[in-house]
Amino acid sequence: MTTDGSGRRYSSLIEAIGHTPLVEIPRFCPNPRVKLLVKLEGVNPTGSVKDRVARYMIEGLEAAGRLKGDSIVLEPSSGNTGIALAMICRLRGWPLTVVMPANVTRERRQMLDIYGAAVVESPAELGSNGAVALARQMAADDPRFVMPDQYANPLNPLAHYETTAPEIIADCPEIDAFVAGLGTGGTLTGVGRRLREHSPDVRIYAAEPMPGEMVQGLRSLEDGFVPEIFDPSVVDGKFLVTTAESIEALRRLTSLEGIFAGVSSGGVLVVASRVAEQMESGTVVALLADGGWKYLSEDVWSRDLEHESMEALNLW
Amino acid sequence: MTRVRIPPVLRTQVNGQKEVEAAGSTVGEVMHDLIARYPAMGEQLMAADGGLHRFVNVYLNGQDVRYMQLLETPVAERDALIILPAMAGGR
Numbered sequence: 001m002t003t004d005g006s007g008r009r010y011s012s013l014i015e016a017i018g019h020t021p022l023v024e025i026p027r028f029c030p031n032p033r034v035k036l037l038v039k040l041e042g043v044n045p046t047g048s049v050k051d052r053v054a055r056y057m058i059e060g061l062e063a064a065g066r067l068k069g070d071s072i073v074l075e076p077s078s079g080n081t082g083i084a085l086a087m088i089c090r091l092r093g094w095p096l097t098v099v100m101p102a103n104v105t106r107e108r109r110q111m112l113d114i115y116g117a118a119v120v121e122s123p124a125e126l127g128s129n130g131a132v133a134l135a136r137q138m139a140a141d142d143p144r145f146v147m148p149d150q151y152a153n154p155l156n157p158l159a160h161y162e163t164t165a166p167e168i169i170a171d172c173p174e175i176d177a178f179v180a181g182l183g184t185g186g187t188l189t190g191v192g193r194r195l196r197e198h199s200p201d202v203r204i205y206a207a208e209p210m211p212g213e214m215v216q217g218l219r220s221l222e223d224g225f226v227p228e229i230f231d232p233s234v235v236d237g238k239f240l241v242t243t244a245e246s247i248e249a250l251r252r253l254t255s256l257e258g259i260f261a262g263v264s265s266g267g268v269l270v271v272a273s274r275v276a277e278q279m280e281s282g283t284v285v286a287l288l289a290d291g292g293w294k295y296l297s298e299d300v301w302s303r304d305l306e307h308e309s310m311e312a313l314n315l316w
Numbered sequence: 317m318t319r320v321r322i323p324p325v326l327r328t329q330v331n332g333q334k335e336v337e338a339a340g341s342t343v344g345e346v347m348h349d350l351i352a353r354y355p356a357m358g359e360q361l362m363a364a365d366g367g368l369h370r371f372v373n374v375y376l377n378g379q380d381v382r383y384m385q386l387l388e389t390p391v392a393e394r395d396a397l398i399i400l401p402a403m404a405g406g407r
Contacts, residue, residue, distance in 0.1 A: 048407075080407040081407055127403060128407075183407060211400065221371045224371025224372075224402040225371075225402060225404040237383045238379070238380035239378055240378045240380075
């Protein structure tokens with residue numbers, strides 16, 4: 001082992017966001033002529049890629065003068081964004097309320113409690129849609145609430161355009177394909193745009209969770225939702241991945257490469273494997289949004305994958 | 317015939333079935349056959365301009381047809397279509 005003598009020093013935890021490792025996973029990669037690398041966003045201070053987004057959004061609200069006196073930051077989040085905002089709001093001195101579906105894993109609630117954020121539950125069967133709708137209603141009813149709004153805030157993709165993508169390009173200029181999960185669309189839109197400028201031939205692929213029956217409680221299609229910031233023109237292909245497939249990939253990742261990642265990372269790797277299989281040769285980068293810590297209570301490394309109750313959980 | 321999976325929000329239009337069958341050699345043909353069998357699906361699935369409704373996603377063997385050839389995407393005999401409402405994801 002060698003060291004350049006620096007572990008990197010920062011003036012605050014917020015400054016320590018980003019600079020995440022890019023790691024080759026040759027044992028996991030199904031095509032020996034393709035190099036598959038994963039960007040470990042779980043190494044961020046609160047354990048997910050959302051630290052980057054939360055920082056940009058809070059700094060943006062502060063710079064615009066929208067946070068003042070009795071302001072309360074309010075955000076719909078099933079976990080990672082809320083936790084990232086909670087750390088940053090604690091350091092910056094803003095109270096935070098997170099609206100979250102009632103079926104998220106225990107650890108996510110615990111982390112928000114630890115950081116002192118208030119939690120409002122939205123109905124589990126309405127999924128993230130329900131959390132977004134409730135938060136937007138609360139903000140409309142009470143002017144103290146200020147919403148960063150990760151689904152509509154252009155600073156979300158900008159965080160990835162200005163930080164995530166340049167790190168990937170610096171570490172892997174030969175990149176041919178990029179794979180990430182689709183949630184708000186911020187990662188795919190921001191990283192995708194920057195990678196296209198780097199090389200117009202880079203292919204961008206999205207992994208999307210197959211929603212369980214339990215979280216499809218829409219009253220009508222008009223309750224549907226397409227995030228405002230997602231730019232579909234950046235994406236070359238979008239694939240549905242089931243929770244069972246995601247968890248199977250996650251287990252193989254841990255056993256073959258020693259990497260302990262969250263459930264959405266398994267879905268991203270299912271898609272990255274498909275992309276790698278279809279390539280003659282080249283380099284694929286997959287973004288793993290978080291580590292496995294916040295999913296331990298759901299036993300995803302040992303439970304029966306055929307069990308239907310898994311689809312009722314909010315694991316992505 | 318192609319198997320088409322119906323999301324909970326659209327099941328009342330197909331007599332409560334979770335999965336139905338429809339015929340066609342492209343995604344568009346399968347969708348139109350589906351609407352011929354279950355006319356109430358028509359305005360739910362398609363926009364006034366004949367394209368897919370904005371809040372409807374259609375997947376052929378798990379891949380979103382909006383990133384393939386949309387309604388022109390070829391469908392083979394044993395392929396499976398999944399219809400899903402566009403929903404918020406992310407954390």
